[in-house]
Amino acid sequence: MTAQHSRNDDGIAPVIPLDAVRHDDPPPRSRLERGVASGLAFLRRRLAGEYEVDEFGFDPELNETVLLPIARALYEHWFRVEVRGTENIPDGGALVVANHSGTIPLDALMLTVAVHDATGRDLRLLGADLVYEMPVLGHLSRKAGHTLACRADATRLLDGGNLVGVFPEGFKGVGKPFAERYRLQRFGRGGFVETALRTGAPLVPVAIVGAEEIYPKIAELPLLARLLGVPYFPVTPTFPWFGPAGLLPLPSRWLIQVGEPIPLDDYGPGDADDAMTVFNLTDQVRETVQQMVYDTRLLRGPAFL
């Protein structure tokens, strides 16, 4: 630069390149500036619709930027979730089978955060059709990558090499009374085992401990539930007595344990049609998860301390 600015030997004025300024490094931007810039760019993309969703309606950008961070705040600061055994999650397609509880299925949300933060992969959950009939919840659930619990969707996701999460207890599990906490309900009709056999996907058992205490359901109002068209209307020590404040979950401490995949090597896709094999395997998976829940509960210790 200085050479160009000084006079040349023959006395002609120096030539300053027109784009001289551009050769300078841009002033370093602060973290805040960068944050604002990327935030604005994100908002612009959202406003222009310039993002991709997959055939299930999964919107990875929205999930990564908005939905997961909200769940993660609850995960880290409210429930102080600890997760163990994530090295047991295999590469490629797998069916993650977990216990279900808590009156409101926050355990599903926490499990997606746990899996995402440990492996960087999105856990695609299979939800009840009630979820997809509900306004807002239905499309948010799809945008977070989840879909309806049906064989077609599960198979399609597993064939695509995704991690698929199921809660075979369903509403019976989420809505079980507090007195029955940590006792697993019937594992549906074993549809998940059939799908695993057909697709050859390994079954990964998971025990979630802590969700049972967030909304201790001490009673329910069946008439109100039928009126609202929901499976149950819970009564907890705080709800509905304290109104909306009663919706705040109790801050229990959580421990999520991922078990070793259950080997299905001895079975073939044809075994999916053998009802007895499916029932026996379903029972075996249920026993495994139940035992893991007991062990994990001991490990976790007291619920609120």
Added chain:
Amino acid sequence: MSDMPSSAARVVLVTGVARFLGARVAHALQADPGIERVIGVDTVPPVEPLGRTEFVRVDVRTPGIAKVIASGRVDTVVHSGLVPGTPGTAARAKELNVIGTMQLLAACQRAPSMRRLVLRSTAAVYGSSAKGPAVFTERDQPPEPPASGSARDAVEVEGYVRGLTRRRSDLSVSVLRFANLLGPRVDSPITRYLSLPVVPTVLGFDPRLQFVHEDDGVEVLRRMTVEDHPGTFNVAGDGVLLLSQLLRRAQRPTIPLTAASLSVLGDTGRRLAGLTGFSPELLRWLTYGRVVDTAALAAELSWHPKYSTEAAFADFVAERRPAATAPLALFDRLVRRHP
């Protein structure tokens, strides 16, 4: 099998040539030198010239169609589609769709020259519901089949076509379940909905939608006519758009309303402003959406639609009035220095 001369189409009859898709299919077929005659039929005369396609005006609800097929020695029939029913004209549309197709199929069954039937059906036969699989394959049974409108007609028509396939097992029958057709020149309840100045959406729902571009639709029908691909196939562009996403891409202002008020609004618009209103099936589509699997079609034809769902929609939007981009321009000014 696909290009054996004996099974190649010689005389093709195309229904619905007064409408956009039928006319385009007729044009695509008459450009094929292997096809000797293209006969176009409809209940009303076509608005645009059809070239070497011979137009015959027949009321498909009368046996007149049988005479056309018999005297013309038609070997291939392309039934280019059902009339979409709007709330005011549902009864008439049903008459045309179901009774018309029954007459057509009866004529096909009688004609010894007949070899192939191509039916353009609709993916609406899968219905739209929260209980269905996320992606329908041709084998999936809809958990809640459509109960009314032209979707219901399509279910009935497919049933009659299956009946014909049983009775004339020598016929090669292709049933094509089209996703919603979209393109610069398509006029349908969907395009009219998407062109509203303020687009009402169903509060709390954001359906997944799929489109097929008009060019791809014509190409699929052409290939199915000149080649031999019996079976049922879904037809759609690759990929999926959410309603919220596509309205943002089109920069359309939206207003979320409950399904009930949307239906009342549509009714009012129909009565007072001559709009088409919202049929129950359109409302369900706007609530739950619908996505179909097109792997079978791609494998059968060894061909892929040129336009994805996104591209088909982009092409449709490009032809409409320029969008108001004020909020985006504002963002661009803010973000320009931080690409």
